[in-house]
Amino acid sequence: MSDERRRMAGGLDYRHGRIELWHGSGGRAMAQLIEELFETSFDNPFLARRNDQACFEVGAGRLVMTTDGFVIAPLFFPGGDIGCLAVHGTVNDIAMAGARPLYLAVAMIIEEGFPLADLKAIVASMAAAAKAAGVAIVTGDTKVVERGKGDGIFITTTGVGVVPAGVEISAERARPGDAVLLSGSIGDHGVAVLSKRESLAFETELLSDCASLHDLVARMVEAVPGIHAMRDPTRGGLAALLNEIAQQSGVGIALNEDAIPVAPAVRGACELLGLDPLYVANEGKLVAFCAAEDADRLLAVMRAHPLGRDAARIGTVVEDSRRFVQMQTGFGGHRIVDWLAGDQLPRIC
Amino acid sequence: MSDERRRMAGGLDYRHGRIELWHGSGGRAMAQLIEELFETSFDNPFLARRNDQACFEVGAGRLVMTTDGFVIAPLFFPGGDIGCLAVHGTVNDIAMAGARPLYLAVAMIIEEGFPLADLKAIVASMAAAAKAAGVAIVTGDTKVVERGKGDGIFITTTGVGVVPAGVEISAERARPGDAVLLSGSIGDHGVAVLSKRESLAFETELLSDCASLHDLVARMVEAVPGIHAMRDPTRGGLAALLNEIAQQSGVGIALNEDAIPVAPAVRGACELLGLDPLYVANEGKLVAFCAAEDADRLLAVMRAHPLGRDAARIGTVVEDSRRFVQMQTGFGGHRIVDWLAGDQLPRIC
Known part of the structure; x- marks a missing residue:
């Protein structure tokens, strides 16, 4: 049994564990992180298929797409954390077009040494915010950078939503008298x-x-x-x-x-x-x-x-x-x- | 005339200029960066509307969505750079479902002090790759982190594409004999x-x-x-x-x-x-x-x-x-x- 296999046999160690470079290298440790943390927390059939993309049906009409990187410091603040913020922020950018949010994609850039306990808390917060907003986190990506080349965690959330017929909200449409x-x-x-x-x-x-x-x-x-x-x-x-x-x-x-x-x-x-x-x-x-x-x-x-x-x-x-x-x-x-x-x-x- | 206005009056200084924290702060410097660099390079009517989201028509059917963070080091390497890589990588993840890529969203996390000349080269590379792939970069986001809290530039690219009728490509569909x-x-x-x-x-x-x-x-x-x-x-x-x-x-x-x-x-x-x-x-x-x-x-x-x-x-x-x-x-x-x-x-x- 290799060291790596032994390390992983017991599941992720949320008490003392930290993100290591191999969590981002496309191997077994990354698969374990995706399976034990992301799939379990975000829990939906799109993610469970483990493709590099999510596939979903849409009706004919207008969609909106929006993306935001979240780099807030500190990661946990009174009233929220980077996880729920990353969901709220993208849901809101979809909503600002008058659209109904449908699906989110999440890309994380994590610094080596980041505590798994913090990652777990952030992921739980994202999952709860997504559930409350009625959106599914259907696809994602995880990268790890060396200690000192990031700052804990950065999260980029991208969303799509559907615009109701007849709604046409846009920044150039304000008129005198409004x-x-x-x-x-x-x-x-x-x-x-x-x-x-x-x-x-x-x-x-x-x-x-x-x-x-x-x-x-x-x-x-x-x-x-x-x-x-x-x-x-x-x-x-x-x-x-x-x-x-x-x-x-x-x-x-x-x-x-x-x-x-x-x-x-x-x-x-x-x-x-x-x-x-x-x-x-x-x-x-x-x-x-x-x-x-x-x-x-x-x-x-x-x-x-x-x-x-x-x-x-x-x-x-x-x-x-x-x-x-x-x-x-x-x-x-x-x-x-x-x-x-x-x-x-x-x-x- | 404030220092800031004076600084901006002459346009971005690609020769000596560097990314500063205020390029990510939602003010005039960020607007200038978006207008002079991103809008000009990615040049499409979606981006030109300057909404926090892009709106587009789709026909009824199946879409795919995929996201990837790019943290490659070094940023420029033989045969490419982080810019074209971020486009190719996401175009490919769309294509791997048998889908035709339609639109990309780009979120950049840039380290304070990053040379504007390098950013310009990366953006030009992204624009060329997107053009060659027939996809438009329709929405984006720029964040700046303090010196030492990032590593030059990280780019997260998210894409959507449309799956042709009858195509059903997925990781769980390989069969003995294939x-x-x-x-x-x-x-x-x-x-x-x-x-x-x-x-x-x-x-x-x-x-x-x-x-x-x-x-x-x-x-x-x-x-x-x-x-x-x-x-x-x-x-x-x-x-x-x-x-x-x-x-x-x-x-x-x-x-x-x-x-x-x-x-x-x-x-x-x-x-x-x-x-x-x-x-x-x-x-x-x-x-x-x-x-x-x-x-x-x-x-x-x-x-x-x-x-x-x-x-x-x-x-x-x-x-x-x-x-x-x-x-x-x-x-x-x-x-x-x-x-x-x-x-x-x-x-x-």
């Missing part, structure tokens, strides 16, 4: 991650808002199929999102600062850390642009959902060839909300 | 990468075989729609592939060593490096399992294609409840071709 609706308070994710990174203790525990928004979106699209544009304010925060939409649609946006919900604890932490909540990442919020006459109906649907309880109309799309995002401040003044400047929080997602 | 066909010589990729890594100079230049096999596969599937199983021998080499299929199909495989093509220069390098070509990675080869009566026809189609010129029938599927891969050696003996043992070449793809 209402700008935000699904809830901003800054929670970024501040929660930063508080953990900097080992800050606040009186109120700050939790990431990380969540899958597909169900909220399904209800929104059902009520108002003609939503013009929709996006989730992740890296770069609300400010980046609004500037991107203004740029793509060739419009300006007039914001009302008082209408933008920010939790008091987040506001306090931002002041302490010298951050503007407008630029801080969120992982469970969305912004929708719709015709003014649809705004009340859409807002009511959002507020009726647990993930849109604090939804608010935060502004209006205006004609502006300079494509500026401008904000009426609480003090009655105006300021330009520019793109994020050079220095921001790295590795927030 | 012919085992290999499309060409083995070991080229692994040996080429290793020669560069170890700075070895051989008399004959060793080149990676890295190539997209979709066109070869299209002809094979057209000639013999009933191919049972197909896979490309990447990490773990031919030995891993044969063991995987034997395992999944519940069969044994009888190989004929003399029939397996190995280029003399590769054989020589393997002897020098102490490698067995059976375990060395390939990136432009495939193995097909088909009914004995289809074998001659399929082999003829493979040999008529430039990427299958040296195709050979290397063995036969046999009944074996132990699922062993056995090889008749050139000297008339027999040996078990086991799974890859623990130590193999890390980061070969």
